[in-house]
Amino acid sequence: xxxxxxxxxxxxxxxxxxxxxxxxxxxxxxxxxxxxxxxxxxxxxxxxxxxxxxxxxxxxxxxxxxxxxxxxxxxxxxxxxxxxxxxxxxxxxxxxxxxxxxxxxxxxxxxxxxxxxxxxxxxxxxxxxxxxxxxxxxxxxxxxxxxxxxxxxxxxxxxxxxxxxxxxxxxxxxxxxxxxxx
Numbered sequence: 304x305x306x307x308x309x310x311x312x313x314x315x316x317x318x319x320x321x322x323x324x325x326x327x328x329x330x331x332x333x334x335x336x337x338x339x340x341x342x343x344x345x346x347x348x349x350x351x352x353x354x355x356x357x358x359x360x361x362x363x364x365x366x367x368x369x370x371x372x373x374x375x376x377x378x379x380x381x382x383x384x385x386x387x388x389x390x391x392x393x394x395x396x397x398x399x400x401x402x403x404x405x406x407x408x409x410x411x412x413x414x415x416x417x418x419x420x421x422x423x424x425x426x427x428x429x430x431x432x433x434x435x436x437x438x439x440x441x442x443x444x445x446x447x448x449x450x451x452x453x454x455x456x457x458x459x460x461x462x463x464x465x466x467x468x469x470x471x472x473x474x475x476x477x478x479x480x481x482x483x484x485x
Contacts, residue, residue, distance in 0.1 A: 325354050335443075336349040336377055353376045375453065422483055429476060434469030437469055442470075448462050
């Protein structure tokens with residue numbers, strides 16, 4: 304079924320249609336949550352909370368980009384998780400798996416790639432949440448500025464500013480670790 308048909312059916316209470324929407328977007332919502340939170344269990348909770356909220360609020364969806372609407376709900380769920388994690392700080396030992404190319408890189412290359420990936424995760428985690436969200440939505444999820452403005456509830460100028468500042472902070476952080484780059 305087309306997305307618009309699924310949304311229409313879900314609004315009418317068809318659980319199967321909503322489940323198909325979940326299946327289409329669960330990976331993207333989870334990846335956004337994981338990048339925002341840096342913690343797999345918290346990302347799983349935020350993803351579940353986002354879809355529960357979306358199910359309860361599907362009747363309020365007024366059209367436009369369903370993906371952006373869903374990302375906005377997920378971003379809010381991540382903000383809630385961040386507040387919760389600040390009240391109960393924990394350290395996660397989970398790591399985000401890196402994609403390995405098919406030409407079988409050497410163990411040294413794998414170690415360097417893993418270390419670079421971990422440093423990028425640390426650099427993203429060091430950003431203020433509003434900048435982190437804007438950078439993730441633009442550079443990782445590929446949303447355009449207008450969609451990001453909708454997701455974050457911010458003006459277009461604010462979105463551009465957050466992305467610019469976030470990228471500058473990432474660049475500054477990663478320049479201190481030039482030895483990790485090929």
